[in-house]
Amino acid sequence: MKSQVSIVEDILSANDQLALSNRQQLDSTRTFAINIMASPGAGKTSLITQTVLGLRHLYQIGAVDGDIATTIDADQIAALGVPAIQINTGGACHLDAAMLGNALLQLEMEHLDLLIVENVGNLVCPASFALGTHRSVLIASVPEGDDKPYKYPVMYRGVDIVILNKIDVLEAFDFDVEYFRRGVEALNPNLGFFPLSCKTGAGMDLWLDWLLKELTTYVPGNSRANN
Amino acid sequence: MKSQVSIVEDILSANDQLALSNRQQLDSTRTFAINIMASPGAGKTSLITQTVLGLRHLYQIGAVDGDIATTIDADQIAALGVPAIQINTGGACHLDAAMLGNALLQLEMEHLDLLIVENVGNLVCPASFALGTHRSVLIASVPEGDDKPYKYPVMYRGVDIVILNKIDVLEAFDFDVEYFRRGVEALNPNLGFFPLSCKTGAGMDLWLDWLLKELTTYVPGNSRANN
Numbered sequence: 001m002k003s004q005v006s007i008v009e010d011i012l013s014a015n016d017q018l019a020l021s022n023r024q025q026l027d028s029t030r031t032f033a034i035n036i037m038a039s040p041g042a043g044k045t046s047l048i049t050q051t052v053l054g055l056r057h058l059y060q061i062g063a064v065d066g067d068i069a070t071t072i073d074a075d076q077i078a079a080l081g082v083p084a085i086q087i088n089t090g091g092a093c094h095l096d097a098a099m100l101g102n103a104l105l106q107l108e109m110e111h112l113d114l115l116i117v118e119n120v121g122n123l124v125c126p127a128s129f130a131l132g133t134h135r136s137v138l139i140a141s142v143p144e145g146d147d148k149p150y151k152y153p154v155m156y157r158g159v160d161i162v163i164l165n166k167i168d169v170l171e172a173f174d175f176d177v178e179y180f181r182r183g184v185e186a187l188n189p190n191l192g193f194f195p196l197s198c199k200t201g202a203g204m205d206l207w208l209d210w211l212l213k214e215l216t217t218y219v220p221g222n223s224r225a226n227n
Numbered sequence: 228m229k230s231q232v233s234i235v236e237d238i239l240s241a242n243d244q245l246a247l248s249n250r251q252q253l254d255s256t257r258t259f260a261i262n263i264m265a266s267p268g269a270g271k272t273s274l275i276t277q278t279v280l281g282l283r284h285l286y287q288i289g290a291v292d293g294d295i296a297t298t299i300d301a302d303q304i305a306a307l308g309v310p311a312i313q314i315n316t317g318g319a320c321h322l323d324a325a326m327l328g329n330a331l332l333q334l335e336m337e338h339l340d341l342l343i344v345e346n347v348g349n350l351v352c353p354a355s356f357a358l359g360t361h362r363s364v365l366i367a368s369v370p371e372g373d374d375k376p377y378k379y380p381v382m383y384r385g386v387d388i389v390i391l392n393k394i395d396v397l398e399a400f401d402f403d404v405e406y407f408r409r410g411v412e413a414l415n416p417n418l419g420f421f422p423l424s425c426k427t428g429a430g431m432d433l434w435l436d437w438l439l440k441e442l443t444t445y446v447p448g449n450s451r452a453n454n
Contacts, residue, residue, distance in 0.1 A: 040266045040350045040379060041371025058311035068351060069380050091381055093320060121378070123267045124295060124320035124349055143370035143393065144268025151348070152267060153296050154318055166370065169399050 015129055018097035022132025025104055026115065027220035031062075032197060034211075035114040035131050037146075037155070038139035040121035043165040045073045047139060047207075048116050052080045054208045058219035059163040064103045066120045073118060085109055094125035097132055114215060123152045134221040135160040135214065141167040146175045150184030156184060161192045163207060168197040242356055245324035252331055253342065254447035258289075260342040261438075262358050265366035265384070266375075267348035270392040272300045273425035273434060274366060274434075275343050279307050281435045286340040291330040293322040293347045300345060310334055321352035324359055341442060344381025350379045362387040362441065369393040373402045376410030383411060388419040390434060395424040 027161060038044045039177070045065075052061055063084040065074040066071040074086035081099045085103040087095060105148050107115070117133055119126045140148055143166060156162070162184050181193060192210055196203030243336050253260050272292075279288055290311040292301040301313035312330040327344060334342070337344060344360055346353045365386040367375055370393060376383045383389070389411050391404070408420060419437055423430030 009405065039348075039371075040375055041368075067378060070378050072374060072378060092353070093349070120351065121266075122320070122349060124318070124347065125352070129432055141370065143269075143368065143396070144266075147299060148267055151294060151297050151299060169370070169396065172396050172399060 012128065015097045018101055019132035021070065022097055022101050022104060023134075025101075026132065026134070029109040029112065030218075030220050031109055031112045032215055032218045033133040033135075035117045035119060035126075035136045036139065037119045037123075037126045037129040037136065037159070038121060039123050039141070039144060042121070042139045042141040042144065043198050044118050044121065044139055045076055045166065047163065048077055048118060049080065050198050050201070050204055051116065051208065051211065052077065052082055054154070054162060054204065055114070056082065057078070058212075060111050061111075061114045061116065062112040063116045063118065064100060064107075065118045066099065066143070066149050068092065068120060077118075083112075083222075089120055091127075093120055093122045094129050095119050095131060096129045099116050100131045100133075114211075123148070123155045127155045127158070134218070137161040137163060139163045139165050140180070140222040142169055142173050142175045145173075146177070146180040147183070149180060149187060153187055159188065159189045161194065161207075161210070162188075164193070164195040165198055167195045167202060168200045238391050239355065239401050242324045245328055246357040246359035249324055249331060250361075251326050253359065253361070254326075255390040256336040256339065257445075257447050258336055258339045259442055259445045260344060260358075260360040260362075262344045262346060262353075262360040262363045263366065264346045264350075264353045264362070264363065264386070265348060266350050266371060269348075269366045269368040269371065270425050271345050271348065271366055273305055274390065275304055275345060275426050276307065276394065277428070277431055278343065278435065278438065279309055280306065281431065282341065282438065283307070283309065284296055285439075288341045288343065289334050289336075289339040290345065291327060291334075292341045292345045293326065294318065295347060304345075310339075319352075320347055320349050321356050322346050322358060325357045327358045327360075328440070341438075350375070350382045354382045354385070361445070364388040364390060366390045366392050366453070367407070369396055369400050369402045372400075373404070374410075376407060376414060378415055384414045386415065386418065388421065391413075391420070391422040392425055394422045394429060395427045 063077045066087045071086045074084045077084040194207045290304045293314045301311045304311040421434045
């Protein structure tokens with residue numbers, strides 16, 4: 001009989017294989033994909049909405065929304081006129097590569113330049129499951145507090161971009177942006193950091209500039225390690 | 228070879244046994260225990276701090292703080308002069324009954340009237356693992372958004388109390404308290420609901436009144452089903 005530990009290792013290893021397969025499928029249709037992760041309520045759907053509104057005149061965009069129970073997020077994205085697939089995880093605390101693989105089958109990938117994947121709202125579980133996307137983006141938000149990179153290092157480590165959302169309420173909260181940023185950069189020396197507000201639009205241009213640059217320099221099959 | 232499903236069932240069943248053992252141990256020392264759950268940054272440590280400040284002249288209080296990596300929360304509670312045990316889950320997304328059982332061994336339980344357990348910041352995983360506490364409390368916060376009971380029903384279902392924290396910033400966010408409350412009450416018809424602000428103190432008296440009433444009417448061994 002196998003131990004629990006070896007079964008968990010098998011599951012993670014199988015996930016990595018499927019993530020690689022997703023990556024190959026994305027590259028075969030020249031679709032650049034990002035994985036958006038955050039706590040519940042940090043602003044994943046708001047960021048995706050603003051990103052779609054900012055780039056849809058330039059690129060064909062699709063979305064995959066992971067949720068444990070509802071279709072609220074996918075409905076909101078679909079209302080923007082972009083194809084959006086809902087993944088209901090049935091209670092699981094993260095997306096995995098198999099779930100994303102199934103969603104890719106339901107999208108006309110050859111028409112998509114950019115695929116935005118919204119992970120389940122969680123600051124622990126999604127870190128352990130690669131999806132095969134090209135970049136991973138973690139959204140923090142001002143009301144969560146400036147200590148989160150110190151308290152959830154597994155989630156913050158290894159992401160490509162940290163967005164700090166809801167900077168329009170900085171004054172109402174005791175949030176030290178430099179303390180937060182030091183915590184983030186200690187875990188990721190070369191990471192991109194974008195403070196912004198999805199509500200007011202402040203700072204959105206720098207995030208969209210970064211994403212535009214990634215899209216224009218994207219070479220399929222020439223990516224860094226899986227995430 | 229056992230299937231993954233049956234191993235998961237064994238783990239949950241073993242956890243329930245340990246939760247029952249924790250409950251018996253708590254009752255043997257007449258210690259009323261509550262399990263506080265929430266998203267990262269909703270205000271678990273702030274609520275515990277304000278609760279300790281409000282009740283420490285009446286009751287002997289201890290705390291157990293679950294965190295995936297740091298001792299920040301336990302240090303903050305210990306600074307109030309109450310015994311506080313840190314559980315480092317080593318990356319796991321929830322406390323379990325075995326972890327709480329180990330923490331109980333490190334506290335002088337016979338001196339404690341109230342034990343406050345701070346679970347890992349997560350709106351998915353803690354729901355599946357009973358600890359043996361007498362009541363479970365879920366903290367939502369205004370900046371998370373009013374749709375969370377609809378999107379995370381597994382977590383909201385079965386709790387005894389929902390606290391809505393950060394009502395001091397209600398005006399800065401588009402948060403419909405009645406919509407939120409309807410979502411909560413659809414899952415829990417008889418649940419207690421306390422909107423409050425740990426920052427300004429607004430609403431804290433109703434929460435403390437509830438807790439005082441629970442403490443004064445607590446009969447060891449006469450509790451409802453485990454949680």
